[in-house]
Amino acid sequence: MKKTLPYLIVSPYLLHLALFVLFPVVFSIVLTFHKWNIIAPMEYVGWGNYWRLFNDRLFWKAILNTFQFLLVHIPLQIVIALALAYFLNQKLFARGFFRASFFMPVVISGVVVTILWQQLFGLETGLLNRLLINMGLGRVEWLSNPNLAIVSIAIMATWKNVGLYVILFLVGLQTVPKSYYEAAEVDGASSWQQFRYITFPAINPTFFMVVILSTLGGFSLFIEPYIMTDGGPLNSTLSAMLYIYKQAFGYYHMGYSATLGLFFAMLIMMVVAVQKYAIENDE
Amino acid sequence: MGVFKPYKFILYVLLGGAALSFLYPFYWMILASLTPEAQIGELGVAPKGITWDNYAQMAGKIPIWRSLFNSVIVAGLSTLGVLIFGSTTGYALAKLPFRGRNMLFFIIIFTMTLPFQITLIPNYILMVKFQWIDSLAALVVPALNSAFAILLFRQAFKSIPDDLIHSARVDGCGELRIIFQIIWPNIIPTIITVGILTFMNSWNDVLWPLIVIREEKLMTMPQLVTLFAVGGRAEAQLGVKLASAVVLALPIIIAYAIFQRHFIQSMASTGLKG
Incomplete structure (x- = not known):
């Protein structure tokens, strides 16, 4: 075998890496110091874009909205996924059917799910409000109340993704040998104690994975508010990604949107690192 | 044909309800796309006048x-x-x-x-x-x-x-x-x-x-x-x-x-x- 052969084999990847990953990372840093609409020549603005970012109230609002989304989405997702996985982890009739139906929305495009839920959330004829009225309760302004709209979107996102986390928890739960529970039973441990000292440690790695994956998913929240609310009402569902998109492709502020993208990516990496640290040092 | 176990019964009701909440909206969506516009607002489970008009x-x-x-x-x-x-x-x-x-x-x-x-x-x-x-x-x-x-x-x-x-x-x-x-x-x-x-x-x-x-x-x-x-x-x-x-x-x-x-x-x- 020739010495150059391995390099020849990895060369398509290296070319791709250089072009679509390494160059963009370097170029995005260059862009943050410039003002540019692609057509006119680039204009050097020093730290101008960074100053603008720190004083951009709408951007901070979008970051806050994104965190609000995560704050509802992650706990809801974990509780429901864990409960459903727990129910599924026993001898059951039609277990495969339940598993497959929970997983169904995971494979369907977010575009379909959003168009569907826009209808479910409808004020007058939406299925949810019709259900509430039939139960003798009042209407809910799912998407038109600025305090509620981001929560509604978080509920929808949970419905879409929870099936994946059910499967992940189920894999985690199945790693615990049955004999552990039997032994605990003999020693007189309560169900809560069994959960706390046997189940929980076993699914701890899954727990970590679920938090990281749904954090990353939540930070890329874009198409749901884009279709449903266009960021409204009163910018209450403007996600960070939607704001970056609008700056770049609505106003062609390339330098500024690159600055927002870089800053936001740093924030994501920091949040994930903090979560990693917190979970690993939990015990 | 075993003995009736309330625990299992509740389990199936919960799982069935969950499965329904994931599947029913898709069923409704497909049905609504086949329903005349005026009837969609009151559409539930049963079809109300099938049409390909929307498509x-x-x-x-x-x-x-x-x-x-x-x-x-x-x-x-x-x-x-x-x-x-x-x-x-x-x-x-x-x-x-x-x-x-x-x-x-x-x-x-x-x-x-x-x-x-x-x-x-x-x-x-x-x-x-x-x-x-x-x-x-x-x-x-x-x-x-x-x-x-x-x-x-x-x-x-x-x-x-x-x-x-x-x-x-x-x-x-x-x-x-x-x-x-x-x-x-x-x-x-x-x-x-x-x-x-x-x-x-x-x-x-x-x-x-x-x-x-x-x-x-x-x-x-x-x-x-x-x-x-x-x-x-x-x-x-x-x-x-x-x-x-x-x-x-x-x-x-x-x-x-x-x-x-x-x-x-x-x-x-x-x-x-x-």
Whole structure:
């Protein structure tokens, strides 16, 4: 075998890496110091874009909205996924059917799910409000109340993704040998104690994975508010990604949107690192 | 025919309710897309006057079949590229010794932790400079490699005994033939996983097409349906909007109904990378 052969084999990847990953990372840093609409020549603005970012109230609002989304989405997702996985982890009739139906929305495009839920959330004829009225309760302004709209979107996102986390928890739960529970039973441990000292440690790695994956998913929240609310009402569902998109492709502020993208990516990496640290040092 | 157990009964009620809450909305959506506009508001479980009218109107307003074709081409080519380049790069990392191999491995891991928000804007500018805006190249070429696929293939190739490769070389096989003819038949599960994941990612992606495609006849299906839903061309006709969503969902629903187990296994494996 020739010495150059391995390099020849990895060369398509290296070319791709250089072009679509390494160059963009370097170029995005260059862009943050410039003002540019692609057509006119680039204009050097020093730290101008960074100053603008720190004083951009709408951007901070979008970051806050994104965190609000995560704050509802992650706990809801974990509780429901864990409960459903727990129910599924026993001898059951039609277990495969339940598993497959929970997983169904995971494979369907977010575009379909959003168009569907826009209808479910409808004020007058939406299925949810019709259900509430039939139960003798009042209407809910799912998407038109600025305090509620981001929560509604978080509920929808949970419905879409929870099936994946059910499967992940189920894999985690199945790693615990049955004999552990039997032994605990003999020693007189309560169900809560069994959960706390046997189940929980076993699914701890899954727990970590679920938090990281749904954090990353939540930070890329874009198409749901884009279709449903266009960021409204009163910018209450403007996600960070939607704001970056609008700056770049609505106003062609390339330098500024690159600055927002870089800053936001740093924030994501920091949040994930903090979560990693917190979970690993939990015990 | 055992004894009635209240615990099991409650369990089935809970699970059944959950399953219903995931399936019923899709059933309702398909039914509503077949219902005359005036009746959708009171639609529940039973059909109220079946009509294809919504589909006919939708297909008259947007080139939906053309976008289906575009999506199949884009997702198909991306998947093919990722399978080929993922295999070759993964093979080199697993089986060929060369200087810088460990470094390359760490670079690949690093690219996986890099949020796409950094590279989005510069990549768009790259497409403008290449004059790839409004071309399929913008959708396919940047998607030809995937770090995750390389790592999965590397893992699969590591489990193949070196003897198999050595004896193939003695028989005069080149490296490409070794990868695709000798080893591929032994790692079918990895190929299926990478194939499903890549195809689904490409099929469902909408942010990147929104950025690089402006011309309607080149749009992918999720993009076209998105712009139809937000653009006002559905003229607030719910049934027409839902019809476009059904056409977008149906290929995946059918594929999922057939290959359900593979879908679940593949997508659950994305979680195991951490």
